Amino acid sequence: MRKFxxxxxxxxxxxxxxxxxxxxxETPADTLVIADKIDDIVSLDPAESFxxxxxxxxxNVYDTLVExxxxxxxxxxxxxxxxxxxxxxxxxxxxxxREDAKFHSGNPVTAEDAAWSLQRAVILDKTPSFILTQxxxxxxxxxxxxxxxxxxELTIVTDKPYAPxxxxxxxxxxxxxxxxxxxxxxxxxxxxxxxxxxxxxxAGSGAYSLRAFKPQDSYILEANADYWRGxxxxxxxxxxxxxxxxxxxxxxEKGDVxxxxxxxxxxxxxxxxxxxxKVDDTxxxxxxxxxLSQKVEPLNNPKVIEAFKYxxxxxxxxxxxxxxxxxxxxxxxxxGFLGALxxxxxxxxxxxxxxxxxEAGVGEFEVxxxxxxxxxxxxMAQAFQNTxxxxxxxxxxxxxxxxxxxxxxxxxxxxxYLGAWGPDYPDPHTNADTFARNPDNSDEGANTGILAWxxxxxxxxxxxxxxxxxxxxxxxxxxQMYLEIQRLHQTSSPFAPMFQLIEQVAMRxxxxxxxxxxxxxxxxxxxxxxx
Amino acid sequence: xxxxxxxGAAGASRRAALGRxxxxxxGLIATLAVTFLGLLAITFVIGRVIPIxxxxxxxxxxxxxxxxxxxxxxxxxxxxxxxxxxxxVRDVLSGDFGTSLATSRPVLEDVARVFPATLxxxxxxxxxxxxxxxxxxxxxxxxxxxxxxQLVRLIGLMGYSMPVFWLGLMGLLIFYxxxxxxxxxxxxxxxxxxxxxxxxxxxxxxxxxxxxxxGAWDVFANAFSHIILPSAVxxxxxxxxxxRMTRSFMMEQLSQEYVTTARVKxxxxxxxxxxxxxxxxxxxxxxxxALSYANLLEGSVLTETxxxxxxxxxxxxxxxxxxDMAAVMGGTIVVGAVFIMLNLLSDVLYxxxxxxxx
Numbered sequence: 018m019r020k021f022x023x024x025x026x027x028x029x030x031x032x033x034x035x036x037x038x039x040x041x042x043e044t045p046a047d048t049l050v051i052a053d054k055i056d057d058i059v060s061l062d063p064a065e066s067f068x069x070x071x072x073x074x075x076x077n078v079y080d081t082l083v084e085x086x087x088x089x090x091x092x093x094x095x096x097x098x099x100x101x102x103x104x105x106x107x108x109x110x111x112x113x114x115r116e117d118a119k120f121h122s123g124n125p126v127t128a129e130d131a132a133w134s135l136q137r138a139v140i141l142d143k144t145p146s147f148i149l150t151q152x153x154x155x156x157x158x159x160x161x162x163x164x165x166x167x168x169x170e171l172t173i174v175t176d177k178p179y180a181p182x183x184x185x186x187x188x189x190x191x192x193x194x195x196x197x198x199x200x201x202x203x204x205x206x207x208x209x210x211x212x213x214x215x216x217x218x219x220a221g222s223g224a225y226s227l228r229a230f231k232p233q234d235s236y237i238l239e240a241n242a243d244y245w246r247g248x249x250x251x252x253x254x255x256x257x258x259x260x261x262x263x264x265x266x267x268x269x270e271k272g273d274v275x276x277x278x279x280x281x282x283x284x285x286x287x288x289x290x291x292x293x294x295k296v297d298d299t300x301x302x303x304x305x306x307x308x309l310s311q312k313v314e315p316l317n318n319p320k321v322i323e324a325f326k327y328x329x330x331x332x333x334x335x336x337x338x339x340x341x342x343x344x345x346x347x348x349x350x351x352x353g354f355l356g357a358l359x360x361x362x363x364x365x366x367x368x369x370x371x372x373x374x375x376e377a378g379v380g381e382f383e384v385x386x387x388x389x390x391x392x393x394x395x396x397m398a399q400a401f402q403n404t405x406x407x408x409x410x411x412x413x414x415x416x417x418x419x420x421x422x423x424x425x426x427x428x429x430x431x432x433x434y435l436g437a438w439g440p441d442y443p444d445p446h447t448n449a450d451t452f453a454r455n456p457d458n459s460d461e462g463a464n465t466g467i468l469a470w471x472x473x474x475x476x477x478x479x480x481x482x483x484x485x486x487x488x489x490x491x492x493x494x495x496x497q498m499y500l501e502i503q504r505l506h507q508t509s510s511p512f513a514p515m516f517q518l519i520e521q522v523a524m525r526x527x528x529x530x531x532x533x534x535x536x537x538x539x540x541x542x543x544x545x546x547x548x
Numbered sequence: 549x550x551x552x553x554x555x556g557a558a559g560a561s562r563r564a565a566l567g568r569x570x571x572x573x574x575g576l577i578a579t580l581a582v583t584f585l586g587l588l589a590i591t592f593v594i595g596r597v598i599p600i601x602x603x604x605x606x607x608x609x610x611x612x613x614x615x616x617x618x619x620x621x622x623x624x625x626x627x628x629x630x631x632x633x634x635x636x637v638r639d640v641l642s643g644d645f646g647t648s649l650a651t652s653r654p655v656l657e658d659v660a661r662v663f664p665a666t667l668x669x670x671x672x673x674x675x676x677x678x679x680x681x682x683x684x685x686x687x688x689x690x691x692x693x694x695x696x697x698q699l700v701r702l703i704g705l706m707g708y709s710m711p712v713f714w715l716g717l718m719g720l721l722i723f724y725x726x727x728x729x730x731x732x733x734x735x736x737x738x739x740x741x742x743x744x745x746x747x748x749x750x751x752x753x754x755x756x757x758x759x760x761x762x763g764a765w766d767v768f769a770n771a772f773s774h775i776i777l778p779s780a781v782x783x784x785x786x787x788x789x790x791x792r793m794t795r796s797f798m799m800e801q802l803s804q805e806y807v808t809t810a811r812v813k814x815x816x817x818x819x820x821x822x823x824x825x826x827x828x829x830x831x832x833x834x835x836x837x838a839l840s841y842a843n844l845l846e847g848s849v850l851t852e853t854x855x856x857x858x859x860x861x862x863x864x865x866x867x868x869x870x871x872d873m874a875a876v877m878g879g880t881i882v883v884g885a886v887f888i889m890l891n892l893l894s895d896v897l898y899x900x901x902x903x904x905x906x
Contacts, residue, residue, distance in 0.1 A: 056866050144608050264855070
């Protein structure tokens with residue numbers, strides 16, 4: 018029997034010891050290794066991709082006509098178009114395409130590729146297509162509106178004389194990426210314009226080309242040696258899907274990844290004092306807000322709406338469980354956007370709220386807060402529930418998966434919604450369009466993509482102003498218009514924006530130049546270097 | 549004449565045996581078909597009653613009603629449930645398991661990618677579980693109440709009650725973070741991942757097998773250093789279960805008369821325990837091991853999450869959360885097939901170890 022005991026022990030020891038002892042792990046010097054969560058990617062087709070992780074990848078694989086500079090986010094810089102102009106009619110734009118740019122396939126980038134790519138995004142009509150179709154393009158007219166006027170010259174005609182900055186800003190979105198027409202059409206099936214193939218493959222001209230992609234696992238990008246801006250410093254980007262934040266942190270601390278993007282505040286705090294690791298804070302575009310459905314009594318009473326804005330403990334939350342992750346922000350335009358309003362007139366004031374509720378003539382009542390079961394959101398909802406209770410309002414939480422709650426929200430089934438909104442393109446209209454505009458408030462209108470509609474708020478006070486702001490050519494004036502819209506919105510709308518997201522990117526101390534895209538864009542990998 | 553009739557009788561009985569054999573095969577196929585159909589029907593219904601709209605899950609927050617309607621039409625979601633199910637079964641029978649909404653790839657391709665990761669993990673975990681669990685159970689049963697027995701029971705109890713999430717993280721912290729004995733989360737280090745992805749022919753998808761086949765022993769060693777910790781964690785749970793079951797099977801055998809007889813005859817105690825009694829618990833033990841193996845092959849979501857292990861458990865869970873039914877059903881079929889295969893396998897093994905079952 019001893020013998021068997023010994024044998025079992027020996028087997029166990031052999032199993033443990035046979036694992037080779039490892040020295041400090043290091044990532045390859047020419048490779049940027051990122052730990053992130055990428056299970057949101059559903060399509061790599063720029064005409065369809067609308068998820069954070071997918072857009073992060075595509076932003077480095079494709080170019081657009083006009084681009085943002087990762088070292089100075091804000092002003093537009095030439096992309097595949099080396100110059101552009103607007104005719105006096107205010108609707109005819111001309112883009113001069115650079116002649117030295119090549120796709121990863123080696124094909125030259127021409128005006129034909131650019132025109133076809135934009136037409137394609139309109140014709141395919143996937144979720145992000147609205148970014149282009151809002152300029153009056155339809156599947157029927159797009160061939161006349163977006164045309165090739167020379168081998169390297171593209172002409173686009175919009176339906177109205179929009180603010181040029183609005184149009185150019187929209188062209189920086191991933192949906193406006195220039196796709197290699199010959200390569201994509203080489204894989205066309207049943208007239209799908211290469212859609213089936215581009216869902217899982219890429220055909221761009223960007224700083225990196227996609228070498229391998231395993232969904233929900235990893236992807237490898239390889240530097241484009243012939244990139245027209247010059248080859249990026251790092252030869253490869255290897256992105257690993259690591260769903261658990263604590264695991265990301267371990268990998269980073271051990272040096273098995275260079276950069277971790279989904280750490281919790283607890284992990285970030287735990288990294289303090291580690292000289293090998295640094296943390297960069299970047300304000301992102303996501304806004305957390307509370308919205309009151311105007312279909313529900315007494316939430317449609319202006320006094321009650323105002324009272325609710327005093328029943329949120331903005332400072333308490335931002336300084337405790339949201340510390341480092343969110344900052345207080347009370348307007349619908351995120352900081353970093355043209356005309357973003359940074360005034361924060363509201364803070365928790367139970368007595369004032371009680372007074373307003375009394376003025377409104379409502380006693381104690383019950384409501385349900387709809388929130389998806391993410392930790393952040395649940396904590397916010399519970400804090401909100403708690404402060405509502407202090408004013409005599411009993412709030413139930415209706416929780417569910419993101420898709421479940423979103424389905425109910427879009428069907429106008431909620432009382433109060435607590436959730437997030439992220440901008441779709443780097444122009445103030447992106448959020449104004451959804452928070453401060455409602456073309457048809459009826460149920461039949463079914464403008465399910467528009468937040469004002471979901472909350473049955475007709476947006477009467479701001480509709481015209483929002484429509485006018487997209488046509489204002491003078492950028493300084495346009496900025497003032499958005500400030501004014503936000504002030505009105507802040508006081509009169511049933512929306513209470515609360516916080517703006519701060520992304521805490523933790524990286525090895527030898528990494529620099531990584532930009533997650535600020536509040537207006539997706540991540541830029543191609544400026545990143547390692548010492 | 550007499551000889552001929554004997555031969556005739558033998559031929560008839562052979563024919564009868566063949567007939568019985570065919571009949572059994574047919575019965576088996578029918579059972580399998582009904583099992584799979586039932587499995588699919590239940591999964592399908594569950595998938596359709598969960599309150600997640602697969603279209604919204606894919607198109608996202610900004611989609612317009614027209615885009616949603618178009619997608620519903622394209623995916624055939626406007627048909628009655630029974631029609632959708634019929635279409636699905638028809639496609640599966642013709643070898644088309646559909647396309648995952650979440651990954652935009654054929655479900656078969658997805659499963660072929662994620663299942664080897666789980667298979668590798670579960671196999672090593674089961675080997676650990678058996679190598680440690682069976683001897684531990686036997687030792688415990690041979691001296692009930694001894695310190696050894698108490699220890700095995702304690703370890704078993706801990707195995708049942710400790711959250712795998714916690715155990716996995718602790719294991720990582722100690723053996724990877726502090727001691728650096730094992731590879732970290734994921735199946736390979738980055739540089740080896742490149743070698744594997746770009747240079748090693750991927751025949752089975754199981755890294756250990758593929759690198760061994762290609763003779764890429766440095767990658768193999770790296771893969772082994774990565775798999776050892778998660779498989780030890782899973783193996784621990786498997787061991788806890790196997791040792792408990794072994795103990796109780798052995799206790800029962802050791803109280804039998806033949807054991808007393810053997811002891812009275814003066815047979816050495818180790819021979820009584822490890823040869824006579826153990827042989828008689830092999831049949832139920834095989835069932836227990838097969839069950840435990842099958843459970844691991846479903847994929848363990850928590851272990852896969854902690855160890856960033858791209859296996860079947862994570863795949864099916866992700867698919868469920870986005871109502872990606874083709875993927876869920878595809879995964880379910882694989883799990884079902886695994887259970888059935890392991891059942892058949894243990895049937896065969898019974899015959900090998902137990903003459904009465906032949």
